[in-house]
Amino acid sequence: MQLDFQKTNGLIPAIVQDAATGKVLMLGYMNAEAYEKTRAEGTVTFFSRTRNRLWTKGETSGNFLRVKDMRIDCDGDTLLIKADPVGPVCHTGADTCFDEKNSGKAAFLDHLKEVIRSRRQNPTEKSYTASLFAKGINKVAQKVGEEAVELVIEAKDNNDELFKNEAADLLFHYLVLLEQKNVDLDEVIAVLQDRHR
Numbered sequence: 001m002q003l004d005f006q007k008t009n010g011l012i013p014a015i016v017q018d019a020a021t022g023k024v025l026m027l028g029y030m031n032a033e034a035y036e037k038t039r040a041e042g043t044v045t046f047f048s049r050t051r052n053r054l055w056t057k058g059e060t061s062g063n064f065l066r067v068k069d070m071r072i073d074c075d076g077d078t079l080l081i082k083a084d085p086v087g088p089v090c091h092t093g094a095d096t097c098f099d100e101k102n103s104g105k106a107a108f109l110d111h112l113k114e115v116i117r118s119r120r121q122n123p124t125e126k127s128y129t130a131s132l133f134a135k136g137i138n139k140v141a142q143k144v145g146e147e148a149v150e151l152v153i154e155a156k157d158n159n160d161e162l163f164k165n166e167a168a169d170l171l172f173h174y175l176v177l178l179e180q181k182n183v184d185l186d187e188v189i190a191v192l193q194d195r196h197r
Contacts, residue, residue, distance in 0.1 A: 004076040005032050011047060012077055016057075016089070019068035019082040022107035026097040028057070030079065042067045044083060063087035109175070109185060116179050130174055140180045143173045170176040 003012055011029045018025055028046035030038065034054050037045045044065035045056040058064035065083040072079060085102070089093055095102035112138055114131055123130035132140050147170040154163040 001072045001074075001076055003035060003072055003079065005034075007075075008077050011049070012079055014046065014079040014081055015042075016044060016065055016083055017083055018082045018102055020105045020108065021102055023096060023100060024094075024098065025065070025083070025085060025102065035079070038067060038081070039070070044081060057089075058086065060086070062089075063089065065089070078086075082131045112172070113175060113179070113185055116175055120179055129176060132173075133180060137180055140173070140177050144170070144177050149175050 001166065005012060006157050010031050012031075012035075014030045014035075014186065016025045016028065018021065028044070029049060031047040032046075034045045034047045037054065037056075041056075043056055043058070044067060047053070048055045056064070064086045065081070066086065067081060067083050069082040070079060071082075085095075089102070090097045090099070092099075095098075096155055119127050119129035120133045132143065147166065151163070151166040151170050154166045157163070178188070
């Protein structure tokens, strides 16, 4: 899909989203030159409608937007940019131009779910995850139990790094168990949301 700059009088809206958190950071506009510069340099450059020139986000503040991915919408007239922000995005000092806090990396769990599902559907001999699926539900459930016990043990000590590593191990194996049971994490979240009401 190609961007259709003619359709939008030479400027297309570019929505910038944090690649890690999924938060919408800002909206800017690009002409073809800004788009090509962004693609070539990997740093978001817009066309300023008020200054009538190209401007790279962060050129004065140092708060650049480093491009991770760019996607064109189905009509070819809007761009979604997933980026890593270097500092606050808004000129006011706020995390986003919509005055929202940009925190939390839980969106990564969606990516991890897809990786786990892929290991189940396309197993390879080198994949630890695929080897768990091959051993069946009992082994997967046992690993969740083992990791939970290890997390409890580390919780009683004062080594935060070991605790975080055990927490990550438990979370990973929990996601594997959900996949083994054909239950999506979103279904579990829905239960929590219902309980919260």
